[in-house]
Amino acid sequence: MTPPDIAHSTQEERLNFVREAWKCLHNCELCGKCHILRGRDAESLYADYIEGKRSYLEISLEIRR
Numbered sequence: 001m002t003p004p005d006i007a008h009s010t011q012e013e014r015l016n017f018v019r020e021a022w023k024c025l026h027n028c029e030l031c032g033k034c035h036i037l038r039g040r041d042a043e044s045l046y047a048d049y050i051e052g053k054r055s056y057l058e059i060s061l062e063i064r065r
Helices: 011-021 033-037 056-064
Strands: none
Touching: 033 056
């Protein structure tokens, strides 16, 4: 999945992307999303992307450090 470009998407589209991208798959052994988020909420972590302030990639790289 490619995140919507900030310049060509609405806040709602970006929010929906984050929700879908980080949706729980109920298969923790294979998924790994919870490990990456470290118990934090994806919508909070990606708030700047959702609001159009920072790119999805920039925030993703920051989270994974």
